[in-house]
Amino acid sequence: MSSAGRGQAAVPPPPPPPASSSDEEFDDDDNTDDLLDPVRDAKALAEAEKEAEEERAAHAAFRRRDGTPQGGGRRSRRERRLRLRHLMRAIVESFETLKDDDANARLRQCLLEDEAAHRALAVAREAAKKQTRKRRNDGTGPPGSK
Structure with a gap:
């Protein structure tokens, strides 16, 4: 043992700083179920994919109605002239x-x-x-x- 540690009481380390700057207390028990529910996550992912597909279909329908090429590319000069x-x-x-x-x-x-x-x-x-x-x-x- 070192001579500095003899006869003196050990000073406890200071408490760690709070994890967030808010005054609310973090309650880990309430959020655990939301993060670990794979069925809910799968449903949300399937719903997001369905919405994206519907949006793509709507854009394609608009391009067909508008006369824009399906690839989303620009018309050639000849095509623009013919259209005009x-x-x-x-x-x-x-x-x-x-x-x-x-x-x-x-x-x-x-x-x-x-x-x-x-x-x-x-x-x-x-x-x-x-x-x-x-x-x-x-x-x-x-x-x-x-």
Whole structure:
């Protein structure tokens, strides 16, 4: 034995700090049954899986109704163009059912002007791309490009 321990009473260690900062006393007996009930856990898991499956089915039904591809992916440019063309035709057909021929003529003219403007824009964009490629190949690109 060491000389420091002779004749002196041992000091008890301080009590451990409380596990939580709340003033409530933790009652382990009440929560044990909830944590150890495998039947209840299995039922909860099955219910969660069923809800997830129902949600997936609802999303798939919405995509089918909306016309979105089933994979959830984006439409190609061609598919978008075809869809827009289809929608434009549907609009024209719905207006043609009206009795007002002037409204049909105005709508048809507006759609033709829009189509011509889109074509002109596409032609201008292609011409600009060709000109940029030609400048790069010739070495006469915009200042600071080399």
